[in-house]
Amino acid sequence: MIVNGHTQFKLKDTEDMFKVGERTIRYDMEYVSEWLKTYGVYLDHASGQGVWELEEMPDAGKRKELDEAMNLYGRADAAAERFLLIIYELLMQDLSQSLRQLAEEVDVSRGTVLQEMEKVEKWSEVFNLTLERGRKGFVLAGSERDKRLALLSVMSQLESAWNSMNPVPYLNWSEISVKEMETAAKTAEEELPPDGSPTAFLKVWMLHMQRVRSGRTLSVGDKQIKIEEWFQAVWERFCRGFNMEPGEGEMEFAYCYLSATSNLYNGSEPDFETDKAFISFIEEISTRMGLTGFNTQHLQHIFKEWRAYFYAGDCGIQFIHPLRQKVEEQYPFIVFHVKEALTSHMPESFIRNTDSMIPLAMSFATIYEKASFDNERYQIWVMCPGGIAAGRLLTVSLMKHFPQLEVKQTAAVSMLHKTEGWEKPDFIVSTVTLPDSPYPYVTINPIITDNEIKKMEHFIKDLKQKNGSTKITETTDSIHALIPPSRICVKDSTDLDEILQTGVALLEQDHIVEKHFLEDIRRTIIEKNYLYEIVPGLSFVHTHSGHVNRAGFSLLQLKQPYIEKDRLHSHAVLFMATPDKYAHLPQLQYLYQLLTNADRVQQILHWEEKN
The missing domain is CATH 1.10.1790 (PTS-regulatory domain, PRD)
Structure with missing residues (x-):
């Protein structure tokens, strides 16, 4: 973990990773601290905080030295990695492996190996393999082709777990x-x-x-x-x-x-324009997610993943994607829309498992993140036929006075009708009038005065009001993409504690939070009176908690509004859980799009009436 860039170690997190008790971790950390000192690296215990911290991050040379030293001792594997290594050993051997043999290979007790066998059996079913138990031990039976596919998935998952460019040297x-x-x-x-x-x-x-x-x-x-x-x-x-x-x-x-x-x-670029099914799929995703355009490079990349998806089906290639869990946690709405779009545009025989869709979902996630980032600021062009110097001065002045603007390029008038997708500007700042411009524009003097600044401010304000925020245009499925129906319910109560219990229970049943999350919520919402509406009629419940497994939302509709001292008049309550400051951000971006669309807000507030 140190070699991979960690500087702080929480005992609780490390317990979960290695599936051992706090006492074991505490003893191990003391040993690790002493061992690191021999290499001039100091790991200190922050007393009373359950945390060990590095005094400073080792440089690249020192980290390489530590990596080489660890390889002499072998690699200590977390629980998930041990499970994969057990599968690897079973697949590599055609004869039965005893508990003792497997335990020696992965350096754990026979009892630990035995506990993993139910998971091994379930995992192997994806590849049509059967775990056979006998007097001599265990063996995974199946065709050689299926075993190869399973082994390659094991290696890919270990590659991800070890943060290694190449897992091959660490395997037998x-x-x-x-x-x-x-x-x-x-x-x-x-x-x-x-x-x-x-x-x-x-x-x-x-x-x-x-x-x-x-x-x-x-x-x-x-x-x-x-x-x-x-x-x-x-x-x-x-x-x-x-x-x-x-x-x-x-x-x-x-x-x-x-x-x-x-x-x-x-080396050749694929011709996506002739594939009508692909174009229809892109249009469906664009409508569902509110993405307004794709440039040629985006489409070429997605088309490669599209072809790989169907090629895998044609060749019978099955795999478990190592990033599936992370993608589903970070971008559940994107995975949802990819599944729905494939289902609506393809015969049932072409629909494959979720793992095979993850590369497509990741492609859209990349574009979605870029769009979300770009949406934080106005993407503009600057046009100044009066000369390069004047154009540069205008560009720098705009960036100085308007940090919400990002100058994408200083463009020539000839560019007005030659741009596609996200290369298009939100508006143009020009020193001359542009009567045939397909984009909004404002004329500004290259030497920006107070009057010019006021003119720009009014233009931006008017543009914002005209544009509104109607990015997502599809049906109620857009809400299901963020909050599945299993985490939406109607409550006939105005008691705040009952509301909190129900909303947290929806999160707990999907293993998003642990039992003690409710106490953290009560402390924040009831004791500290920290409850507010993010849009009129929708209260937002969240808190800092160490009892969150992954980011997620639940929604509680109220038959009678929850009213509090004329401050709140909520028809629905939205619950959010996040394990840290970052895991929820992609979902929060999508939520923002939902909440800036009047129709979607009404569906959230009045779900029972609309559905």
Whole structure:
């Protein structure tokens, strides 16, 4: 954790990570502190706070030294990682593994391994694998292809858990030497095109060598797969370099997996405009999320993920995405809309599991974040045909007097009709009139005086009133994207404590908060009287709490309004929980869009009437 940049360690957080008691962590931290001192790194205990802190962050050289020292001792794995390593060991072996063997491999007790077996069984079902129990131990039974897909998902999840660019060196490879591993990593960097992923290719190649040398090979699939010539050439060079048979089935599997997981692109840009289903999908997402436009680069990137999604279905490639949980927690509304849009535009046979949709959701999340950031300020153009110097002066003066403006470019008049998507400005500041401008504009003298400043202020104010805030245009589903129906209910009570209990219970049933969250809410709302309306009629309940697992919202509609001293007249109460200062921000941005749309606000306040 120190090598990865952490400077502070809370005992409670560390307990949850390693699934051990506070006493164990306390003893371990004392040992770690003493060990770090030998490397000139000082970790001190903040007495009474349950926190250990570094005096200062080690520099890059020191962190590398610590990393190398840790590798000599081996890697201590958190509970989630141990679970994945148990699966890895079971998949790599074709014979039954006893509890003792598995416990020795992952350095835990036999009881700990036994407790994980139910999770192992459930996880393996995704890949059509069966956990068989017998007198000699445990074995995962299934086809070689399904085992490979499961192993690749395990490696991807470990890569994410370890924050490692390459998990390969930390895993057991009985048929591969360290020298071969290093050579393969170097060759992958050199051979693959710029759009390819050397790390993803290396995982596939290492697994290929290990399994083939263990006597487990893949045959060609039922479907005819067209493999690009450049990939065939790369694969054959690898095979010659490591004295392996090319094997059509092996090469086909590698090509299909890398293509289906967006890790293999050729140099040509995809032609998304001819794919009517894709264009329809984009229009649906645009309407649902209130995104007003996509430029060519956005669409090309999304189209690559779109093609990978369907290619995975065609080739039967299944995977568990390592970032699924985080994406669903941060952007539940985006995952929701992607699912709904795919369902409404595709036959049922094309709809796959949520993991396969995560890359698409992440693409939209990237665009959504950029749009949210851009929406914080006006994106403007400056047009000043009078000369470069005057244009620069006007630009700098605008930035000085109006921090809410971001000058995207000093544009020529010819640019007025050549821009698409988010390259479009919110308005133009020009030194000349623009009678045929498709965008709002204001004329300003390059030398900004007090009168010019007032003119700009009035223009911005008028523009804001004209534009309003109607970004989301679809049905009530937009609210479900943020708050699922399971966390929305109607309450026939005006008792504040009953309202709080019900709203928190909705969060607790989805494991967003723990039981003690209610006490934290009571302390803030009742004892400190910290309750307010974020829009007329909607009270907002939130607090700082250490009993939150992830960010989320619940909504309580009231049959009778909650009235408090003429200060509140609330028809609904919105509850928010967040584990820190940042986890809730993407959802809060989406909530802002909902609350700045009059129709959506009415649906929130009067859900029972509207639904």
